[in-house]
Amino acid sequence: MATPTKTAGLALAIIGAAVAAHAQTTGFAASVAPTDTTPVTRVVPDSPGQLSLSYAPIVKSAAPAVVNIYTARVDRSGASSMTDFMRQFYGAGPAQPRVQQSLGSGVVVAADGLIITNNHVVAGADQILVALADRREYPAKLVFADARLDLALLRVDTRGAALPVIRMGDSDRAEVGDVTIAIGNPFGVGQTVTTGIVSAIARTGIGVSDWQFFIQTDAAINPGNSGGALLDSQGRLMGINTAIFSRTGGSNGIGFAIPSKMVRVFLAAADKGKLVSGWIGVEGEPLTTESARLNGLDRPGGLLVTAVVPGSPGAAAGIRIGDVLRTVDGKEVADGGQLRYSLATEGVGRALDVVLMRGGREQRVAVTLAAPPETPARQVTPLTGKSILSGVTVANLSPAYAQELGAGLPESGVVVVQILGQAPAARLGFLKPGDLIEAVGGQPVGTVADVIARAAAGATSLRFSRSGQRAECGLTANGQFGCRTA
Structure with missing residues (x-):
């Protein structure tokens, strides 16, 4: 079955989904030009002459604001197994850190050097380099990122030079059948333009972002296009290209973009240093x-x-x-x-x-709309002892914490947030972060305090749910460990 494929590794974390780096996190939303809401004139071609019309003027206007992004990360985890073997056999010195490089695209949203890209393009990067279409290059700093939205905000020091800026469009006005233009840096070959139409809007459940709401297009999107621009027929930004749906990792005409309206929300969150969504309970x-x-x-x-x-x-x-x-x-x-x-x-x-x-x-x-409350307190607690949950960290869910985790979780209950590598749950592979604990030792639990009490009694069984599916795990009558759907 085909699965969503990131054009670079998507870094999603259960804890700390919103990441703010560097001190300057004020005024980002105000520095971006207002949304251009000029209506699109939709006309069906009715002559050979109209079919020969060109998008070149639109591309010339928007392409300078789409940049290439190159990242480097030092891998200090050690060398490969073959390198380890060679070092042990020949007595070589310690393994040297390896530099991992990746590429992607970005969009200039403010002339003083603010650039939007995908979080997965720059996540974990030690160095970020931005290259403009006119071959100017700038080192970039990560200002703010949110893994739930898969968006990141970069800043480059232009030393007073004004950068070309993309015009912001209103993604809520997009309709199926509208022309789309995708600009990015696929496969690192350089800036490339592809065209298509809006294939669908309001796509959810794709699994590439916890907010799960995308514009779908058939414009060719390939690895390296991540973070690039999806434009409408007037050259306005409709979305940030983020993923493809493919069996092979290449474009099959099903691409997804984060709507520009969500980009506005992200910029406002950067001003505050944290993304807080409205809540109605x-x-x-x-x-x-x-x-x-x-x-x-x-x-x-x-x-x-x-x-x-x-x-x-x-x-x-x-x-x-x-x-x-x-x-x-x-x-x-x-x-x-x-x-x-x-x-x-x-x-x-x-x-x-x-x-x-x-x-x-x-x-x-x-x-x-109100801000989601954090009631009850999350009470993040690592469990110890000899129970089935030893080495597992749990926490109370609340509307605020459920939103922070961003995994479509309910607003109450006990959630698994971390599992140590030597924990029984890790060794036996039956529990994952994000699972909801429903019963321990045959007794229902609703809070972290309940779980602590049941675990302290040395519980050997557990009932939990994952994406609506329940399972029970524990020791059987003959002393063997097993799991079954509940």
């Missing part, structure tokens, strides 16, 4: 054909509310369990990923217009 699941029929709908479409946090903005607006959320601020809500995108791209304190179905009748409510 509502959880749900996509409608099925049967649940749609029970709710008086002739087809699936919307999010069935399964939980509402007491005292949350959703509760204050009157949203109830069993309601079906249809639209948020005019945008259709088909699943949890689309709801998270709608909330993430609006600021805390913003009032959103929500259309819902209740008892077969449409209702409209206003919900004011």
Whole structure:
């Protein structure tokens, strides 16, 4: 089965998803030009002359603001197994650190030297070099990065020289069938331009970003295009190219870009040093054909509310369990990923217009976004002793911590955040960071305190869930360790 392939290694971490580096983290959003909202004129070609029109003027205008990014990282983990063998056999000296190099693309968003790229292009880099289309080169510093969005902000010192800047577009205005132009540095061959159309919007569940909301295009995107620009027919930035869907690692006409509206959110987060998405305290699941029929709908479409946090903005607006959320601020809500995108791209304190179905009748409510609370405290705790969880670090989930981890986790429960290499869970391979602990030693647990108490008793069994799938692991009657789906 085909799987999403990063054009460079994507560095996602359970802890510390938002990374701020260097002191200058103020005013980034204000330094970027306002979004260009001039409507696109959509005309179907109706003559051979129109088919011979060229995108060259658009490319000449936008291409100078798309840069090549070269990174170097010193690998201090040691040499390869063959080098180890040679060193031991011939008595050679210690292994020398190796330099790993990679490449990608970026987009200049401010003339004073701010550049947007993918987080996975620069993650872990010791040195970053930016090369402009006119062959100017600048060393770059990482200013801010967020692995959940797979975006990073770089700054170069231009010594007063103004860099060419991309025009920002509004990705919410993109429609399937619109012309797209992708500019990047595929395979390190130099700046390359490809064209296509918007194949789909609001793609979720792709698995290349925890926010899981992308513009899909058939413009050819290959390794090295990561961080490059996806433009509309007027040369405005619609998205940052981030991944391809491929069996071979080459372009098969299915590429994904992070919407420009999310880039705006990222720049605002860089100003604050942390990404905080709006929260309404509502959880749900996509409608099925049967649940749609029970709710008086002739087809699936919307999010069935399964939980509402007491005292949350959703509760204050009157949203109830069993309601079906249809639209948020005019945008259709088909699943949890689309709801998270709608909330993430609006600021805390913003009032959103929500259309819902209740008892077969449409209702409209206003919900004011709030910052997610961290209740209960996360209480990150490494477990010791002789239980099945020895060497495992767990924490309490809260709306704030679940958002910080960015893995589509629920807003309550106990989550695994780390597993030591010698822990039973690591050696036997049955537990992973992000798993939710539901029971220890046959007893249900809801907090870290519960887990500590059960582990202290030397528990030898465990029930947990992973992406909605439950499993039970422990010692069987004959003393053997085993797992089964629950």
